[in-house]
Amino acid sequence: MPLAEILLAAMWICLTAYALFGGADFGGGFWDLVAGRTEAGRPQRNLIEHSIGPIWEANHVWLIFVIVLAWTGMPSVFAAISSTLYIPLTLAALGIIARGSAFAFRKVSTEVWQQRLFGATFAASSVVTPFFLGTVAGALASGRVPPGIAAGHPVWSWVNPTSMASGLFAIGTTAYLAAAYLTQDARRVGDPVLVSAFRSRALVAGAVMGVLAVAELIVLSRDAPQLFRELTAGKAWPFAVTSAAAGVLSLVLMWRRQFLAVRLSAALAVTALLWGWGVGQYPEILPGATVADVASTRSVLSANLIAIVIAGLLVIPSLWWLYALFQRDQRDAGAPRHE
């Protein structure tokens, strides 16, 4: 396997991790937004905050790797995407700013009006940001970003059927993942009311996702026929089938209260979807530009691959410790908790 493909795969792994972990954090914001009025929604908001507080910053770093690997491994593609899609990317970037800082601000706020203000900012930007990132994905999937700097249309490249469908799909994905994760968190904290609240939310989100997936396929069939062919009859169909099957399985597992298993099947559904898209579009990154055309020089690819291996060795055990530390039930840690 050539170096460029390996680096592309590493980038796609980072994108998957961002969708699974960062995506769930965004979804936490979605449920925060719809949790209800200040008092009614407080238990849910507390659970969301408690679940994502220690980890969201680490989860967020995957995005940085995606961006950096894009400009390192295929600079002209990065330039083409970011110059043509600068409007949704700017809006997504501002959403990321508003979201992360408002979350941190709310955490240390003690007055209700501040919690409301920062909470609303956090929650609203959690929904808006994945939407814009989804439109970017839709722009790429439907071949609307030509090679070259600012060569695509600044508006119609991302305001189109595939982009809009993908934006909604991205919001749905984050909400669905978050609900699936939070149900287990609620069970761990030992709160049956929250468990059933998030369970029914996950079931609704899962059903909506099914509808959105069908809608997305219909849109793709008209607006991005090539990707549609690959996903339904070409080399990517096994991924599409896996994604759909894992999605259905998740609903069954959620119904049967197998919350830990749901985490895996939900993650599998999203992973298969992302890889199906990647495989379906390969080897063309942008219309008329294959991986071989746009890859960086060998020395750059190999230096960065070495760096990525080092990253794996350092980051994965550290991340494991982080997650393990906060997945462990607080009561087992022996410390008395806020009574």
Next chain:
Amino acid sequence: MLLETALDVQPVDLMAARMQMALSLGWHIVIACFGVGMPAITVLAEWRGYRTGDPNYALLARRWAKAMGVLFAVGAVSGTILSFEMGLLWPGLMGVYGEVIGLPFTLEGIAFFIEAIFLGIYLYAWDRLSPRLHLLSAVPVLVAGVASAFFVVTANAWMQQPTGFDEENGRIISVDPAAAMFNPATPSQSVHMILAAFMVAGFGMASVYAVALLRGRRDRYHTLGFLLPFAVAALVTPVQIGVGDWSAHFVADNQPVKLAAMEGIFETQSGVPLHIGGVVIDDEMQYALEIPYGLSLLAHFDPNAEIMGLNEVPQDEWPPVNLVHLAFQAMVGAGFALLALSAWLAVVWKRHKALPRTAWFLRGACVSGVLAVLALEAGWVVTEVGRQPWIVFGVLRTSDAVNPAPGLLYGFLLVTVVYAALTVATVYVLRRLARDIPIPVAPQESDVSGYRIT
């Protein structure tokens, strides 16, 4: 092949792109300095508390940790935007040279990852780990903070001294990533930046307690809260002035146009005086205090050394002279003011083992944080504006790197509004935090359900 050269970019859009980059980078750089320096100072306090059993240190450490949580979050997101903006604003740079400077950014990504993971542990696992293990969990944060500053600055240094690549017809044909990263500007620039981070964090934190001391709260808690960060920054300051001199020599040897702008030298000549203050009017330095032979002596250790003037290069390759000159004056002035303040404390402390008694010292200490930030921003203006009109010195002009898409001005206006709101909110929240009493056991965790209901 795939890249078209920048089309007709409106001057207003080029200016908007530069202003947007300046705003977001200039904002992030301050927060990032706290990200580099504050963990070290906080851990120092925690360690002292652990060793001496003095509860004041422990309380300080917890309070700082809480502020660190806010600053790190804001720093993480404001840093992420920059990686977007590299492409949104400068696709002409990233489309060609992205691969040349990719490696330090990948490494910076690793460092940032480690920092985020262990900061999550440090801030949230206060009551889940033993004191010793908790203290140790901060070590990766310190190392990664300094490392990420180093990696990012190497990429900037490359823009000053581009090396490690071969180019043919606008396309990169070979790259030596290590040579690009360890370019000639890297050593002086990275050390200068890292020390600046400790100065900003140290003086910035000390300022808060200087205000309290000045208002009469002269208890042990506030005294230690002042002394610990101030001492760290004060120790760094004289070293920084030496490193600054090293940096200036590097610029004199390698970027003489920048030096000429810094000092307002228009004609190449020998035995050049040093200009202190002053302003350039009609291509001439006016109202400056002149120290004969000063610049020649400082730049080349020879009173008669020749200094290149701006006349040697076409006028369209001049950086904005007044801005660079004034920024340089501001940086040096603020640096020496901080040195004087540090020396003042050192002398009095040596004699009396106490803070200087006069209120003037504390007044100075109150503004030391502002001075350090001023020096930081001014130094950064010297480095970056002094490089103009090049985005990659001698290789690529800023105007050829900018995104030619229409409407960058509106993006800049939008970003300005967001940053204004972010600034107000950050300052407000930090001020509230400083007054927040009492501090819970785990600075982040235990307060989750402790919110007041009404």
